[in-house]
Amino acid sequence: MPEREQRLIDGLLLAPCDRSAIWLGKSVAVLAFLAAAEVVALPAYAAFFSGIGWSTIAAVVLADVGIVAVGTLLAAVAAVSRARELLLPLLFLPLAIPVVVGGVGASVAGSPARYLGFLCLYDIVFAMISWASFEYVVTE
Amino acid sequence: MTALAGLTAVLLGSAVALIFFYAPVDEDGLNQKIFYFHVPIALTAYVCFGWGALKAFLHLWKRVPTADLESYVAIHQGVIFGAMTLVTGSIWARFRWGHWWVWGDEQLVLFLVLFLFYCAYFMLRFSVDPGPQRANLCAVYALFGVVLIPISFLAIRLASSYIHPTVFTSSGPQMATSQFATFCVAWAAMISLAYFFYRFELAGKRLAADLKELRELLA
Numbered sequence: 084m085p086e087r088e089q090r091l092i093d094g095l096l097l098a099p100c101d102r103s104a105i106w107l108g109k110s111v112a113v114l115a116f117l118a119a120a121e122v123v124a125l126p127a128y129a130a131f132f133s134g135i136g137w138s139t140i141a142a143v144v145l146a147d148v149g150i151v152a153v154g155t156l157l158a159a160v161a162a163v164s165r166a167r168e169l170l171l172p173l174l175f176l177p178l179a180i181p182v183v184v185g186g187v188g189a190s191v192a193g194s195p196a197r198y199l200g201f202l203c204l205y206d207i208v209f210a211m212i213s214w215a216s217f218e219y220v221v222t223e
Numbered sequence: 224m225t226a227l228a229g230l231t232a233v234l235l236g237s238a239v240a241l242i243f244f245y246a247p248v249d250e251d252g253l254n255q256k257i258f259y260f261h262v263p264i265a266l267t268a269y270v271c272f273g274w275g276a277l278k279a280f281l282h283l284w285k286r287v288p289t290a291d292l293e294s295y296v297a298i299h300q301g302v303i304f305g306a307m308t309l310v311t312g313s314i315w316a317r318f319r320w321g322h323w324w325v326w327g328d329e330q331l332v333l334f335l336v337l338f339l340f341y342c343a344y345f346m347l348r349f350s351v352d353p354g355p356q357r358a359n360l361c362a363v364y365a366l367f368g369v370v371l372i373p374i375s376f377l378a379i380r381l382a383s384s385y386i387h388p389t390v391f392t393s394s395g396p397q398m399a400t401s402q403f404a405t406f407c408v409a410w411a412a413m414i415s416l417a418y419f420f421y422r423f424e425l426a427g428k429r430l431a432a433d434l435k436e437l438r439e440l441l442a
Contacts, residue, residue: 153367160360164350174347174364177340178371184378197381204377208370216366219283219359 096221106217110155117147135190138199142189145202149182149209156213159220181205224422231419234412238405246405254318261311263410264304265334267417269372271301272341274421276369279362291358294365296424298344300417305338329379337375340368 095105121143129135154175161171182205188198242259249255275297282290312331313323325331344364351357398406 156363160347160364163356163360164347166346166350170343170346170350173343177336177343178367180336181371181374181378184382188382201377201381205374208374209367212366212370216283216363219363223355223359 092221102218102221103214105221106155106159106213109159110151113155114147114151117151121147138195139190141199142186142195142202145189145199145206146182146186148206149202150179152206152210152213153178156217156220159217163220178209224426227415227419227422231412231415234408234415238409238412241405241408246402247399249402254315257311257315257318259405259409261308261315262406263413264311265308266410267413268301268304268308270414271297271304271417271421272337272365272372273369275301276365279365282358282362283366291361292428293425294362295348296421296428298341298365298368299424300421302338302341302345303420304413304417305334305341308334309338329382333375333379337368337372340371344368 096102098105125135125140125143157174157178158171161167161174164170182202185198185202185205189195189202192198238259242256246256246259275294278287278290278294278297281287282294312334316325316331317323344361347364348357348361351360
């Protein structure tokens with residue numbers, strides 16, 4: 084975590100832009116990592132298990148967005164605390180459970196549309212809160 | 224404060240009297256009486272979480288100086304009432320369903336998850352040094368919580384196979400008028416109890432802060 088130890092975050096905060104843009108940038112970076120991992124993982128799952136439909140792919144994409152939006156904000160929260168490695172999963176797990184419910188539902192249920200809609204709702208709501216509150220997390 | 228304590232005592236006393244002497248014993252037998260404790264306590268826990276989030280929002284938006292402590296105390300009360308919900312629910316489940324805990328019931332697991340979410344609030348709060356940044360972090364977390372509650376309910380409604388009885392449907396409460404009246408009194412008593420605890424803890428915390436300030440001035 085060089086951001087806190089070497090005060091990199093202060094440099095980021097000095098940038099003449101909206102603080103939420105930092106959150107957006109971090110989210111996009113994490114999303115790229117997740118997408119790269121899934122490009123490898125999903126075909127493997129499709130080969131070893133029963134194949135993957137479009138609804139599963141849509142669910143994975145939507146779940147990624149939700150995980151990334153919430154995870155980036157909570158990582159910034161946990162980074163301030165003394166027990167950051169311990170705290171992040173504790174903070175994140177309860178918030179990830181609706182994503183798991185929606186993602187699993189969309190990939191196994193007969194009518195995935197409801198679950199996909201739910202994931203969309205989750206993404207929109209939590210992305211908005213994270214966008215709005217990131218400034219308060221990194222400043223005093 | 225004294226008046227509030229008196230009101231709480233009167234409400235609690237009349238709630239207990241109504242529960243045991245007025246509300247009819249329905250087909251479930253005597254164990255159904257715990258409904259008048261369990262459900263009001265659970266709803267009060269949600270009210271406390273909502274109140275904590277409101278104070279958190281006021282802290283972030285209006286910078287009300289007392290809002291951070293008030294938000295913390297409200298969530299603290301919410302966790303206490305949440306623990307009582309889990310205990311009363313388990314007792315009821317033991318008699319009604321035959322098990323202390325049923326992992327297959329989404330609503331139980333959901334409540335446990337929300338309860339643990341708010342337990343993590345304390346871990347967050349006490350692993351950050353006191354100051355304006357801690358207040359901000361806790362406020363943001365409390366806001367996440369209050370959004371997580373309806374989202375989680377939506378999730379279990381989508382994937383539902385729960386054995387929890389649904390009392391409040393879109394066509395109104397599914398119970399007799401006498402039961403509903405008793406329920407309302409019991410709920411008012413619990414809200415009043417929670418509010419009394421809230422004020423009491425807040426007064427104690429403020430006193431402790433004042434005392435600390437005085438000590439520092441003297442030292």
